[in-house]
Amino acid sequence: MWTDRPDSPDQTPNPDLFPEDDRFDDVVVGAGITGLTVGLLLARAGRRVGVVEARRMGSGTTGRTTGKLSLLQGIRLSQILGAQSHHVAQAYVDANREGQQWLLGFCTEHDVPVQTRDAVTYASADSELAKVREEHEAARSLGLDVRWADRLDVPFPLAGATVLADQVQFDPMDVLGALAAQLRSHGGTVHEGRRVMGVSVRGTPEITLDDGRVLGAENVVLATGVPTLDRGLYFAKVEPKRSYLLAFEGVEIPPGMYLSAASSSRSIRGVPGDATSAPRLLVGGAGHVVGRTESELSRVHELREWTARYFDGAVETHTWSAQDYASHDGIPFVGKLPRGGGRIHLATGYDKWGLTNGVAAARSIAGQILGSTPSWAKVLGRRITRPSGAARIAGLNGGVGLAAARSLARAESSTARVPAAEGAGTVGRDGLLPVGASRVEGRTCRVVALCTHLGGTLRWNDAEKSWDCPLHGSRFSASGEVLEGPATKALARRDASREA
Template identity: 75%
Template sequence: MDALWTSRTSDSDPLPDDGRFDDIVVGAGLTGLTAALLLARAGRRVGVVEAREVAAVTTGRTTGKLSLLQGTKLSQILSAQSREVAQAYVDANKEGQQWLLRFCGDHDVPFQVRDAVTYAAAERDLAKVKDEHEAARSLGLDVRWADQLEVPFPLVGGTVLAEQAQFDPMDVVAALVDQLRAHGGTVHEGRRVVGVSRRGAPEVTLDDGHVLRADNVVLATGMPVLDRGLYFSKVEPTRSYIIAFQGAEVPFGMYLSVSSPGVSIRSVPGDADSAPALLVGGAGHVVGRTRSESAKLDELREWTAHYFPGATETHAWSAQDYSPPDGVPFVGKLPRGGGRIYLATGYDKWGMTNGVAAALSIAGQILGKRPEWAETLGSRPLRPRGAARVAAINAGVGVAATGSFARAESKKVSVPAGEGEGNVGRDGVVPIGASQVDGKTCQVVALCTHLGGALRWNDAEKSWDCPLHGSRFAPDGKVLEGPATKPLVQHEVLADD
C-alpha cells in the first residue's frame, strides 16, 4: 500500500572511519531528525542511524495534522493524571507545534492553517465531546462550541480550535535532513541497530557488525529497540488506516469523530498536476489482532462512498503508533542505560506535536537546558487508573499469545497467490508462515524474534504481524517494525510442503 506522501530526501551518508560521534540518534523520523538537528546546532557531532529509509515508518505515513486539539486526549489525561501533568502535556505540545511552525516558516516548508474539530456524530456521544471541550478550556486552549457545522456527514456537536495546521510530512522531513547536514550531521540509511552497550560511553552494534561509539544514544524508533525498561509491556501497538480520494468536495478543516466508526478527515491542497484530495482515516485496531486488515480499509471506503459519493480512491496506507496507559508519552532516560541512553515512545497517533516536544526534551536534557514541562512529565507517577491500564494491556497480550499459538498449531493450509497463513511445520510444533506475493514464494518460521509470539498474516500490507508487541516482518522475514531487531528464520520451500 502506497502513501500519498513521497520521499524527497537524498542518498545515505557513509559512516565515519573512526565510528565516533558525540550523539547517535536511532530512527530517522520526526523525533529523531529534530533531536539530531537541535544537537547539531549546538556544535555536536551527530549521526542518525536508520534501519530502512528516512521517514519509512510512522512519520512518512501520518496524516500530517499539527494540532493541540487531539480527539479526547485531554479529558483522557485528566482522568488518569493530575491537572499539573495535563497542563505540562499541553505546554509541551504547544512548544512542539510552535517550534515546527517556525521551522516551516524559516525554510519555506508549506503548511495550511485550519480549524481542528473533535465532534460527535450521534447524540449518545455528545457527553464525550463536551468533556473534552471543558478539559481543553480549563487547560488554556481557546476552543469554541459548535452545535452544527457545514459538513456532509452527521455532526450533532463539536469543539473547535482555530489556527491549527496541516502539512505534507515529507516536506518537513526533507527540510530537516537538509538542515541537519548543513550543521554537520549525517544520516545513515539501511543500518539496523541490534544492540547498545550500557557500560561507560555507549557502543552501538549494527546488523552488519559495525560498532559505533558515542557519548549519548537517542532511541527514536516508535517502540524502543532495547527491552531495558520493558516499554513493550507499557504501551499498546495500534495500526490505523488512511485513504486518499479525489473528486470530492473537501470540508475546510481537520475533523475527528468520537463516534463509531471513528474517522479522521482532512484536505490536501492541489497543485498544477493534481486536484485537491480528501484524506479519510481511522478503523484502528491492536496490531495483529483483527481477522482482516483489508476489511478495515473497506470500512473507510464504505463510509466515504456514503457521505462523499463520486469520490475516487487514489492511495491507501496505514501507520503504527503506541498508546501509553495514562495518555502521556514516555520520554527521557532509558532505565538501566547508564544515564546515556534516551527514549521516546507512546505518542498515541499525535506524533507531529509530541514528536517535536520529545526532541526538545531529550536535546535539552543532553545540553543541560531541559524545559520545565519536561521535568513534570518525566517525573509523573503512574496512578491507579494508569496501572490498571498497564495490567489490561498485558492481559490482552496474554490472550493474544494463547490464541495465536492455538491457531498456529492446529492447522496447515494451502496458500493462494498473494496471500499467507501460519502453518504447522513437519514436527507439528513450529509454525511455518508461507506466502506468495508478486509471484515469489517465501516460507519463514512464523515466530516473532522478539519474544516468540506466533505471527499473523496482514492481508492488506502482505506482512507478518506480531499480536503481542507489534513487531512486523516482510514476507521474506525482514524486520519492518520493532521491537524485534532480528529477521525471521527462513524455511526451505519444499515441493511437498
C-alpha cells in the same frame, strides 16, 4: 501518498559516509520527526551527530501520518485528566504547544508549505456528545480557546463539536526533508539502510549495526517508535496500534481537520492540489491493536464504504496504514533508559499525535544532553498514574495472552501449506515449529512464524501482506524482513518447496 510524487527520491537508501574513526558525540536511531529534530538541535549546539535509519527517512510512522499539527487531539485531554492531575495535563499541553510552535517556526523559516485549519473533535451521533462535551471542558480548563458548535457544514453526520482555530496541517515528508537538510548543513549525517542491532554501555555506549560495524558515542537516542532495547520493558508498557488512511479525488473537501469521538474513529482532512495533482480528501481511522483483528482488509473496506456513503463520486488514489504506540496513561515516555548509564535516551507512546509530541520529546532529550531540560518535561517525567484512570486509556497490552493462545491454537490445527490464493497467508505446523506460508505477487514464502523479539506466534495481515505479532507489535514482510520493532532480527526462512 506522501512519497508518491515526481520529486520523491527513489527507495534506494542513500546514506552519508561514516566518520573515519566511527565516533560521534551523539547517535540518534530513527529518522522520523523525533530523530531528525533531536539530531538537528544537537548539531546546532556544535555536537557531532549521526542519525541511523534501518530503512528510509520517514519510512516509519512520520511518513504515514495524517500530517496534523494540532493541540486539539480527539478526546486525548479529557482522557489524560481522568488518569492524571490537572498539573500534569497542563504540562502535556505546554509540551505540545512548544512542539507545535517550534515546528511551525521551522517551517516558516525554511519555506515548508503549511495550511492553517480549524481542528474539530466531533460527535457523529448523540451517544458521543457527552465525550465531546467533556473534551471541550477539558480543553478550556487547560487554556485552549475552543468554541462549541452544534452544527458544521459537512456532508457526514455531526451532532456537535468542539473547535480550536488556527491549527496546522502539512505534508510530513516536506518537513522531514527540510530537517535532514538543516541537520547536514550543521555537520550532522544521516545513514539510511543501516539497522542498529544492539547497544552496549561500557563507560560510553557502543552501537552495533547489522553489518557488524561498531559506532562509539557519548549518548544514544532511541527514536524508533518503541525502543528496540528491552531495558526498562517499554515494549510491555505501551500498546501497539495500527490505523488506516485512504486518499480520494473528485469531491468537495470540508474546510477543517476533523476527528470523531467514536470508538472506530474517522479522521478527515484535505490536501491542496498543485501542478501535478488535484486536491485530495484523506479519510482515516478504523484502528485496532496490532495483530488482534480478524481481517485488516475489512478495516480498509469500512473506510471505503463510509467515504462512498458521504462523499459521492470519490475516486480512491492511495491506501496505506500507520503504526504508533500508546502509553497506559496517555503521556509519552521520554527520558533516560534504565540501565543505560544515563547515556541512552528514549521517546515512545505518542498515540498517533507524534508531530507535536515528537518535537516536544526532541526538545526534552536535547535539553537533558545540553543541560537545559524544559520545566514541563520535569513535571511529565515525575507523573504518577491513577490506576482507575489509566484503565480508561489503554489496557497495557491487555488480552495479549488470549491473542497469543488463539494464534498458537490456529498454528497447531493445521499443516503449514502455501495458500493457493494470491495475497493470502496461513500459519500451520512443520514438526514442532509454527510456520507461516504466504503467496505474494506470485512468490511463495515459508518462514518460522515466531517473532524474533520474544517468540510470539505471528498472524497474517491481509491488508499489508505482512506477519504481525499480537504480543508487542513487531511486523515482518512476507519473506521475513523486519518492518516494525521492537524486533531487530529477520524471521528464519523455511524451504518454500517443502509444501505439504
